[in-house]
Amino acid sequence: MVGGLTVVLVGLLVAIGLVWSSRGDVDAGLSAAQREVSAAARAEAVAFLTVDHEDMDAVVDAVLAGATGDFAEQYAAQRDTLVSEAERTEATSTGEVVALGVGDLDDDSATVLVAANSTVTNSGTGAEGQVRYYRLRLDLVREDGRWLTSAVEFVR
Numbered sequence: 001m002v003g004g005l006t007v008v009l010v011g012l013l014v015a016i017g018l019v020w021s022s023r024g025d026v027d028a029g030l031s032a033a034q035r036e037v038s039a040a041a042r043a044e045a046v047a048f049l050t051v052d053h054e055d056m057d058a059v060v061d062a063v064l065a066g067a068t069g070d071f072a073e074q075y076a077a078q079r080d081t082l083v084s085e086a087e088r089t090e091a092t093s094t095g096e097v098v099a100l101g102v103g104d105l106d107d108d109s110a111t112v113l114v115a116a117n118s119t120v121t122n123s124g125t126g127a128e129g130q131v132r133y134y135r136l137r138l139d140l141v142r143e144d145g146r147w148l149t150s151a152v153e154f155v156r
Contacts (some may be wrong), residue, residue, distance in 0.1 A: 034102050040066060040147035041112035041138050042097050048152060049095025049118045049134060056083040068141060068148035091122040095134075110140045110147065113155070 030038075044066040050059050060079050062070055085091070095118045103111040114136040120128040139151040 012074045020129070033105060033107075037102055037105060037112060037140055037147050038100060040140060041100055041102075041110075041149070042112060044138060044140075044149040044152075045097055045114045045116050045136055046095045048136075049093055049116055051086050051088050051091045051093035051120075053086040053092060054084045059086075066149055068143055069150040071149055071151050084112040089122040089124070091120070092129075093120045093132075108142045112138045112140060114138060 044063070047059070047062040047066060050062070052059050060075070060082060063075055067075055088129045095116050098117055100112055102141050103113060105111075105112045114134075116134045118132045118134060121127065121130045134141065135155045137151075137153045137155050138149050140147045141150045142148075
């Protein structure tokens with residue numbers, strides 16, 4: 001089921017224009033705006049999927065550095081819960097963007113679909129960790145010359 005979902009998402013990403021592998025290979029024909037929004041979405045997705053029970057304040061700050069609007073407010077409001085749960089469960093998570101695609105893009109807004117994997121360890125997984133698969137939709141807006149994430153949604 002997950003494999004089929006990945007194939008469908010990658011096909012969708014190709015259809016909407018931009019696929020960028022985890023190695024950072026970028027099609028030479030991309031516009032500067034596509035490269036900028038891709039880099040911002042990649043950074044935010046990795047920050048969002050990162051957990052480090054030993055330094056959660058830095059993790060939360062990294063997400064908030066690339067966030068704006070309702071998303072920034074909601075995420076900041078959950079800081080104490082995120083920190084305490086990560087510490088309680090001794091959680092770590094290392095995210096990796098497998099592919100991303102820029103959908104709608106204009107001068108001030110963009111929609112980016114991200115396929116990402118994360119290796120998660122916590123008090124319930126043991127030392128080996130478990131790979132988790134995520135598909136995200138990020139809405140970005142340009143503020144003061146920077147692309148910031150205004151919404152993150154898990155998609156199927």
